[in-house]
Amino acid sequence: MSDYDxxxxxxxxxxxxxxxxxxxxxxxxxxxxRAAVPGEKVISSLTIPFYGFLFGPSWIRDGDPxxxxxxxxxxxxxxxxxxxxxxxxxxxxxxxxxxxxxIGYTTYCRPFCTWxxxxxxxxxxxxxxxxxxVDVIKENGKVQGVVTDRGEELRSRMLLDSxxxxxxxxxxxxxxxxxxxxxxxxxxxxxxxxxxxxxxxxCGYNLxxxxxxxxxxxxxxxxYGSAVYIFPYRESIxxxxxxxxxxxxxxxxxxxxxxxxxxxxxxxxxWQSEYAPHTKLRARIWxxxxxxxxxxxxxxxxPTFTDNMLLLGDAxxxxxxxxxxxxxxxxxxxxxxxxxxxxALKAGDTSADxxxxxxxxxxxxxxxxxxxxxxxxxxxxxxxxxxxxxEMRKRVHNGxxxxxxxxxxxxxxxxxxxxxxxxxxxxxxxxxMFNRYYKLYR
Ligand SMILES: Cc1cc2nc3c(=O)[nH]c(=O)nc-3n(C[C@H](O)[C@H](O)[C@H](O)COP(=O)(O)OP(=O)(O)OC[C@H]3O[C@@H](n4cnc5c(N)ncnc54)[C@H](O)[C@@H]3O)c2cc1C
Numbered sequence: 157m158s159d160y161d162x163x164x165x166x167x168x169x170x171x172x173x174x175x176x177x178x179x180x181x182x183x184x185x186x187x188x189x190r191a192a193v194p195g196e197k198v199i200s201s202l203t204i205p206f207y208g209f210l211f212g213p214s215w216i217r218d219g220d221p222x223x224x225x226x227x228x229x230x231x232x233x234x235x236x237x238x239x240x241x242x243x244x245x246x247x248x249x250x251x252x253x254x255x256x257x258x259i260g261y262t263t264y265c266r267p268f269c270t271w272x273x274x275x276x277x278x279x280x281x282x283x284x285x286x287x288x289x290v291d292v293i294k295e296n297g298k299v300q301g302v303v304t305d306r307g308e309e310l311r312s313r314m315l316l317d318s319x320x321x322x323x324x325x326x327x328x329x330x331x332x333x334x335x336x337x338x339x340x341x342x343x344x345x346x347x348x349x350x351x352x353x354x355x356x357x358x359c360g361y362n363l364x365x366x367x368x369x370x371x372x373x374x375x376x377x378x379x380y381g382s383a384v385y386i387f388p389y390r391e392s393i394x395x396x397x398x399x400x401x402x403x404x405x406x407x408x409x410x411x412x413x414x415x416x417x418x419x420x421x422x423x424x425x426x427w428q429s430e431y432a433p434h435t436k437l438r439a440r441i442w443x444x445x446x447x448x449x450x451x452x453x454x455x456x457x458x459p460t461f462t463d464n465m466l467l468l469g470d471a472x473x474x475x476x477x478x479x480x481x482x483x484x485x486x487x488x489x490x491x492x493x494x495x496x497x498x499x500a501l502k503a504g505d506t507s508a509d510x511x512x513x514x515x516x517x518x519x520x521x522x523x524x525x526x527x528x529x530x531x532x533x534x535x536x537x538x539x540x541x542x543x544x545x546x547e548m549r550k551r552v553h554n555g556x557x558x559x560x561x562x563x564x565x566x567x568x569x570x571x572x573x574x575x576x577x578x579x580x581x582x583x584x585x586x587x588x589m590f591n592r593y594y595k596l597y598r
Contacts (some may be wrong), residue, residue: 160186160455163302163312164281165289168265169548170271170316170469170486172281173213177494178316179280187273187281188302188309190288195269197321199443200347201394203227203387203525205260207523208484210586211571213491217589221271224389225260226597228361229256232383232552234545235368239425240260242549246558248362255361256594257428260481262387262394288295289319292329298463299329313464314497314506320470321446331462335473337401337408339448339455341381341480344414346395348435358430359388366421367552370540374421376413377403378548379537382480383556384421386431390597393435397421400448411442431519447480449473450528460518461511468493472518478530480554487526492517522570530563532556 158268164175167189179185191197201224209217229248233240249257270445277283289302294307301311302325317325321340326332365383375381376399385396397417399409423425449455450473460472469486476482496514500506518524532555539548553559575582 157300158311158313160184160310160312161496161543162186162314162316163188163310164316164318165302166275166318166320166469166471167191167283168198168269168318168320168469168486169272169483171316172269172276172489173216173487173490174316174318174494174497175281176213176215176276176279177491178497179276181494181498183238183498185276185281186312187276187283188275188287188289188310189283189285192301193266193270194273194283194285197265198265198269199343199345200266200439201262201264201345201387201389202483203260203262203481204483205479205481206258207568207571208481208487209261209589211523211575212484212487214585215275216272216487219275220592220596221263222261222267223593223596226255226258226361226594227260227363228258228297229363230259230556231359231362231364232556233366233423233426234549234552235366235372235374236545237372237419238368238385238423244549244553244557246553247556247560249314254547255452257590258361258593261593262389264389289325291420292325292465294329299465313501315465316493316497317465317467317471318469318486321444322472323467326467326471327532329462329465331465332458332467335446335449336452336455338451340401340444341398342401342409342411342444342447343398343442344418345394345441345443346410346418346437347439347441348393348431349391349438350393350394350431350435352391354389354434355388355393358406358434359386359393362389363387365556366424366426367548369543369545369548372420374417374424376400376417377411377537378540379534382533384417392438393431399446408495414442445475445480445482446470446473447475447477447482448534449475450525451477451531451534456528460515461508463508463511464506466493466496466511466514474524474528476527476530477534478527478532482528485527488521488524489518492521522574523567526563526567532563
């Protein structure tokens with residue numbers, strides 16, 4: 157006897173998407189979330205790329221999610237001896253289309269995930285917050301539900317694990333291992349208040365990334381961390397610096413290492429002249445993301461299913477390796493997981509054998525594999541190994557400048573053609589979305 161057809165663990169970005177679809181199919185669906193509010197335990201904010209909206213759930217695209225600011229370009233700044241000595245702003249939507257047509261939207265996680273969870277509840281799913289699933293119930297070697305931190309045993313015919321990086325239930329179910337430290341990035345994020353007119357003047361609709369050779373010490377060694385990222389919001393900016401838990405010197409970074417990078421970055425010319433006079437720090441957040449999981453053969457090959465259970469989003473290693481954009485892949489995998497669950501329950505067959513089609517569908521998706529195996533960020537280490545600033549700039553151009561088009565064009569084109577094949581009128585909906593979101597922002 158099951159209490160529910162489906163239990164979804166996690167009300168972050170992926171869980172509510174899967175839960176909504178299951179509930180709409182008439183399945184009794186429960187979402188368990190350890191935080192008091194959906195999205196509260198996810199990092200505080202991020203930029204969701206346009207392809208998440210275009211090729212993800214149509215109800216997000218056609219709805220009015222709480223976005224902060226459209227993004228129409230990336231500005232890469234190169235720093236030497238504390239000064240910005242070069243720029244690469246080649247990746248941007250050309251005028252007059254940008255920022256009406258965007259490459260993504262910035263958003264805060266808490267309102268966005270709450271909005272997603274509300275839509276799942278409207279569709280009939282039950283949401284229980286402040287409840288942590290601490291173990292799986294296993295009978296005859298098969299997953300039958302979860303045990304909560306309150307000692308409750310909740311049984312379900314299918315378990316969808318969308319609990320993000322910690323991946324506790326996948327490990328307890330015996331199908332996955334803990335992420336290795338070399339695939340996990342520790343990030344320190346700072347959130348600043350900044351008047352809207354100053355953000356409009358300084359960044360406008362652009363993300364700003366700052367890069368430097370290792371001796372600059374404003375970021376972790378190339379390939380083992382990332383740029384200093386500045387994301388603009390409506391009336392705030394968000395900064396991130398990260399470093400992998402195991403870098404080339406095998407020394408695990410501490411949050412204070414990241415603080416030291418920030419201290420040096422705060423002395424650079426652009427920060428001092430454009431940001432410092434107008435910003436007020438309001439939050440420090442640290443978090444981890446398994447962004448190189450798709451680049452590590454052992455991690456990439458870990459299963460995403462077992463009898464009666466599917467994993468999705470970060471719990472299944474879906475984070476994109478170059479720009480940490482795990483939301484689109486969480487949405488894609490959540491929809492595929494829900495479709496597979498509905499089919500399995502209809503067929504009365506939730507065996508691993510039947511559910512293996514989930515993994516095949518993930519691999520066949522036009523964007524997922526391309527995103528999780530993108531080596532650009534990792535391969536920045538060759539610029540450091542070759543001690544070549546020129547190589548760093550070239551690699552940044554290819555990863556986060558116009559060169560990005562080379563490796564994104566083919567998978568995005570495949571996704572566009574696939575969508576138009578299924579629904580020829582879809583480009584009108586896309587344009588409508590860009591217009592509507594722009595109006596939501598204005
Ligand atoms: C610093 C940082 C920056 C990022 N920037 C971006 C970006 O700019 N763009 C982008 O697209 N992606 C970004 N990401 C990645 C993105 O946040 C994740 O890929 C995405 O949130 C994954 O969705 P998910 O549903 O798999 O997991 P999450 O959104 O992490 O949701 C997991 C949920 O499960 C809950 N939970 C966990 N364990 C349990 C349990 N045992 N019981 C009950 N509830 C549980 C958590 O509280 C959480 O709400 C970033 C990540 C980090 C850490």
